[in-house]
Amino acid sequence: MSQMQNVERQLREMILGLEIGPGEKLTERWIEGRFGASRTPVRAALLRLETEGLVGRDGRGWTVSPINLAELEQIAVYREAVEVAAVRLTCMHAESSAIDVIEAMLDSCDDNTPREEWHRVGMDFHIELARLSGNEFLFRAVRDAMTRLSRARWLEVRDEAALGRAWAEHRAILAAARLGDADEAARLLSTHIVGSRDRLVTSLANDRRGLRARGFAVVAA
Amino acid sequence: MSQMQNVERQLREMILGLEIGPGEKLTERWIEGRFGASRTPVRAALLRLETEGLVGRDGRGWTVSPINLAELEQIAVYREAVEVAAVRLTCMHAESSAIDVIEAMLDSCDDNTPREEWHRVGMDFHIELARLSGNEFLFRAVRDAMTRLSRARWLEVRDEAALGRAWAEHRAILAAARLGDADEAARLLSTHIVGSRDRLVTSLANDRRGLRARGFAVVAA
DNA sequence: GATACCGTTTTGGGATACCAAACTGGTATC
DNA sequence: GATACCAGTTTGGTATCCCAAAACGGTATC
Numbered sequence: 001m002s003q004m005q006n007v008e009r010q011l012r013e014m015i016l017g018l019e020i021g022p023g024e025k026l027t028e029r030w031i032e033g034r035f036g037a038s039r040t041p042v043r044a045a046l047l048r049l050e051t052e053g054l055v056g057r058d059g060r061g062w063t064v065s066p067i068n069l070a071e072l073e074q075i076a077v078y079r080e081a082v083e084v085a086a087v088r089l090t091c092m093h094a095e096s097s098a099i100d101v102i103e104a105m106l107d108s109c110d111d112n113t114p115r116e117e118w119h120r121v122g123m124d125f126h127i128e129l130a131r132l133s134g135n136e137f138l139f140r141a142v143r144d145a146m147t148r149l150s151r152a153r154w155l156e157v158r159d160e161a162a163l164g165r166a167w168a169e170h171r172a173i174l175a176a177a178r179l180g181d182a183d184e185a186a187r188l189l190s191t192h193i194v195g196s197r198d199r200l201v202t203s204l205a206n207d208r209r210g211l212r213a214r215g216f217a218v219v220a221a
Numbered sequence: 222m223s224q225m226q227n228v229e230r231q232l233r234e235m236i237l238g239l240e241i242g243p244g245e246k247l248t249e250r251w252i253e254g255r256f257g258a259s260r261t262p263v264r265a266a267l268l269r270l271e272t273e274g275l276v277g278r279d280g281r282g283w284t285v286s287p288i289n290l291a292e293l294e295q296i297a298v299y300r301e302a303v304e305v306a307a308v309r310l311t312c313m314h315a316e317s318s319a320i321d322v323i324e325a326m327l328d329s330c331d332d333n334t335p336r337e338e339w340h341r342v343g344m345d346f347h348i349e350l351a352r353l354s355g356n357e358f359l360f361r362a363v364r365d366a367m368t369r370l371s372r373a374r375w376l377e378v379r380d381e382a383a384l385g386r387a388w389a390e391h392r393a394i395l396a397a398a399r400l401g402d403a404d405e406a407a408r409l410l411s412t413h414i415v416g417s418r419d420r421l422v423t424s425l426a427n428d429r430r431g432l433r434a435r436g437f438a439v440v441a442a
Numbered sequence: 443g444a445t446a447c448c449g450t451t452t453t454g455g456g457a458t459a460c461c462a463a464a465c466t467g468g469t470a471t472c
Numbered sequence: 473g474a475t476a477c478c479a480g481t482t483t484g485g486t487a488t489c490c491c492a493a494a495a496c497g498g499t500a501t502c
Contacts, residue, residue: 003456027483038457040261043484047265051272060464060484071357078358081306085298136292137299141362223485248453259487264454281454281494 003037008045010035015054015064016150023217026055026062053148066217067152069201073221075145076197082141083126083193084186086133087173091182094132099178102128106170118163119154125170129177149200155211156203166196224258229266231256236275236285237371244438247276247283274369287438288373290422294442296366297418303362304347304414305407307354308394312403315353320399323349327391339384340375346391350398370421376432377424387417 011031014020031042046062049055056065105125109118123146130142169192176185204211204218211218232252235241252263267283270276277286326346330339344367351363390413397406425432425439432439 029483039484040264040456040458043261043265044268044455047268048272051269062484074356074358077306077310077356078303078362081302081359082299082362085302089298135295135298137295137366138302141299141303145358225485250453259485260454261486261488265485283454 002041004041004044007031007035007037007041008048011045012049012052012054015049016147016154018151018154018216020064021215021217022064022151023066024064024215025058026064028062052144066219067155067204067211068219069204069221070219072149072152072201072204073197075148076193076200079126079142079145079149080190080193082138082145083130084190086130086135086138086142087177087185087189088182089133089135089138090129091177091180091185093134094177096178098132099174102132103171103174106167106174109167122166122170123150123153129173152200152204155207155216156200157207158199158203162199166192169195223262225262225265228252228256228258228262229269232266233270233273233275236270237368237375239372239375239437241285242436242438243285243372244287245285245436246279247285249283273365287440288376288425288432289440290425290442291440293370293373293422293425294418296369297414297421300347300363300366300370301411301414303359303366304351305411307351307356307359307363308398308406308410309403310354310356310359311350312398312401312406314355315398317399319353320395323353324392324395327388327395330388343387343391344371344374350394373421373425376428376437377421378428379420379424383420387413390416 020026026046028039028042028046031037031045032039035042046055050057054065055062057063102125105121105128109121127139127143127146130139133139169188173185173188173192176188201221205221208218208220241247247267249260249263249267252258252266253260256263267276271278275286276283278284323346326342326349330342348360348364348367351360354360390409394406394409394413397409422442426442429439429441
């Protein structure tokens with residue numbers, strides 16, 4: 001694999017994994033040294049990550065994008081629009097076997113699954129469901145939105161009950177999709193997204209002080 | 222302005238203005254010479270334009286993205302989802318004065334307005350309407366989708382009647398939005414987008430042979 | 443005439459050198 | 473003690489070099 005893709009992937013992982021905190025300054029030279037690449041692939045990676053919203057410009061330099069509560073709310077609205085459109089398409093033509101694959105993803109999580117895995121599967125559920133729509137643009141929109149939400153969801157304080165409720169909602173959405181009931185799937189998905197947005201923003205707003213103490217820039221709604 | 226932004230802007234204009242045809246090969250060295258910049262800003266511009274979908278990779282090199290009829294159809298579905306969501310938000314809270322500004326844009330076109338201007342205003346209508354939603358993500362989604370549609374719309378054969386009908390539909394959408402009638406605005410917008418997609422794809426499919434003769438790569442649906 | 447082969451050229455990926463602007467730390471001044 | 477100022481350093485933007493791989497072109501072979 002080329003250095004460019006390598007730097008991009010590793011840097012993205014460090015940002016999404018919060019190894020580099022939201023709001024931290026980045027210098028091209030630091031990245032260069034950290035990954036043993038020269039500035040050319042580093043710059044390519046930064047340009048790509050900028051379009052993903054993971055890094056941004058801060059005057060002349062680069063900054064890991066802060067967690068922005070107002071932005072999270074807007075993303076949720078965006079997500080709702082594209083995910084609902086996608087699931088409606090899916091209801092029209094998706095095969096039951098494709099839905100089984102997604103359901104199996106949910107099944108793969110149980111009591112002794114690490115928290116990190118629950119997190120990943122919870123995102124992939126939405127991404128894979130959007131992929132079934134067959135519309136590349138809806139799919140990419142959902143994938144990119146989930147990427148932007150990823151760090152915030154990682155910081156969210158979620159109890160067992162909330163996690164179980166989310167899984168139940170996921171299953172209900174799949175059930176409606178399997179029946180081809182577009183209106184019901186859309187309604188359930190919409191409710192799910194709004195609810196999860198509210199919990200997310202509330203949790204982060206409550207934790208804002210603690211998060212800042214950990215060095216994470218969190219800007220209010 | 223920096224060379225980087227300069228190269229990006231000029232190259233984008235050449236592509237959108239069809240001065241470089243869909244499907245044409247690009248070499249970094251040609252761009253370098255054409256705009257008098259070195260390869261570093263050229264590569265940055267190409268990376269940006271790649272995420273906009275205007276250029277793509279072809280093996281190891283770069284290619285101006287072909288007109289892809291299947292893609293145009295998918296973009297229309299995507300547009301419909303985000304634009305409808307945006308106009309619904311707009312109906313909730315937009316001020317009449319903001320709508321007046323958009324209506325004035327439409328008014329600015331008359332019989333002796335150059336075709337190029339009609340084209341631009343027709344796109345800006347949708348972009349500015351989305352901006353009124355106040356949601357940055359919906360706005361960017363609409364703007365990017367319109368950018369991707371731009372070249373195809375430019376190649377579309379449109380008669381006076383179709384253009385007049387589109388303008389009437391634009392006005393009707395604004396009227397509904399001004400009244401805050403979200404359902405009606407959404408219905409009108411949705412119909413407008415579907416209709417304009419059908420005319421666009423039909424026109425290009427009919428002209429496909431002629432367009433290819435002009436050196437434009439047009440891939441079928 | 444078609445085709446397989448091989449040397450040349452071109453091209454994108456990467457590394458590095460240079461510069462001007464921004465930043466930093468310390469000092470002198472009030 | 474606060475502040476204005478200046479030299480030194482850092483940093484992103486740009487230009488340029490190098491390289492391996494791919495594209496190209498000519499030639500020999502069948």
